[in-house]
């Protein structure tokens with residue numbers, strides 16, 4: 001077994017890095033789009049109470065649909081390739097980011113916001129300088145959940161032709177090649193772990209005040 | 213010059229059964245130190261928040277230096293009034309230095325000036341800048357945080373200081389020390405103070421006049437001597453009696 005794995009890396013390292021790169025690429029793309037959608041949506045929810053129910057409800061419902069189902073449901077709509085995979089992954093990643101953004105913004109203590117206003121900060125300044133920064137730990141936690149989920153689910157995206165490390169897994173399944181399965185699964189697992197660690201580091205770096 | 217004036221001000225919170233403040237009229241001259249005394253829920257905090265427009269009255273007018281605050285620029289009103297909130301309300305993601313410099317930074321003072329002012333204020337409230345400036349609020353005791361709140365409110369030298377039970381979290385020794393320092397500050401700067409407390413000793417010690425509030429209404433607004441000499445109502449008399457009772461308790465051990 002070890003021999004086979006070693007053999008694989010000796011002969012097909014390029015293919016492996018290619019798949020890794022594709023995996024990271026589609027994951028990053030999905031995360032960036034999800035963040036660009038969900039953080040502003042969360043801000044709107046926290047700001048306009050009326051939006052909160054419908055928006056969080058909708059994405060809460062989407063959240064219980066399994067990732068594979070979303071991926072396959074995308075097939076007839078968008079066909080195969082990176083684009084439908086990214087869309088499916090975005091749908092998957094939006095709920096945790098949205099929920100955490102709303103929860104984070106709402107967790108900022110009222111007296112803190114009140115003092116900010118009493119100091120003569122304008123509405124925009126209160127959001128920029130106080131409310132968003134204080135919601136940051138929870139927003140980051142939401143992004144972390146989303147990122148880990150994306151990296152894991154992106155493996156399934158290979159099923160609809162998006163490439164990535166999932167290809168290795170599905171080839172392994174198809175050919176009964178345990179070595180390929182192990183390499184594929186192991187790489188995805190490591191990548192998920194690494195993603196988690198990266199977010200921990202980011203948290204430590206950006207949110208010094210929490211860790212004193 | 214009248215610094216603060218209330219004209220028939222009433223305030224009711226949505227859904228509340230009665231007015232939190234009921235037809236309040238009073239005036240505070242520039243340079244006075246007025247303490248606002250009353251039991252929990254009588255409307256002390258509400259009264260303060262009407263002055264920096266965190267709340268708007270349902271009827272009546274509030275004037276600062278003769279100007280109706282509803283027509284004045286909101287940000288200007290707030291910059292002219294230093295506010296020390298009951299819950300302290302420091303910004304947890306900023307250091308003590310940054311917290312104290314909140315308003316100077318909003319006003320875009322240059323760095324050296326901000327630095328100098330921050331150090332000066334921290335010393336004024338008894339916190340050594342070298343030791344505390346770089347810390348975060350969570351690294352300070354409740355009493356130290358309250359002092360930072362006071363320093364922050366004083367930063368750009370507002371003419372009116374609104375203080376909502378600022379010494380609530382302090383032990384009686386530190387409290388006494390800060391009370392004396394506050395009186396010195398008042399004497400030296402001639403600022404107008406509106407200081408909320410539910411502690412009658414504190415109210416009578418600090419206030420050149422004491423505004424006694426009960427159930428959203430003013431029951432007496434006079435100098436401490438006058439209030440002690442002739443308490444206006446049963447409620448005030450019971451307050452004074454309770455304080456005298458405490459005095460007798462201590463005298464017994466002298």
Ligand SMILES: Nc1ncnc2c1ncn2[C@@H]1O[C@H](COP(=O)(O)OP(=O)(O)OP(=O)(O)O)[C@@H](O)[C@H]1O
Pocket residue numbers: 225226228232250251252253254255256257258259298410
């Ligand atoms: N935001 C609010 N919404 C509804 N009711 C409020 C609100 N703030 C205060 N009240 C009510 O108004 C009344 C006066 O409250 P206020 O906070 O002014 O009391 P207080 O004198 O400061 O009391 P304490 O000494 O406990 O701080 C209380 O009955 C309170 O329940």
Ligand SMILES: [Mg+2]
Pocket residue numbers: 256257258298376
């Ligand atoms: Mg209060």
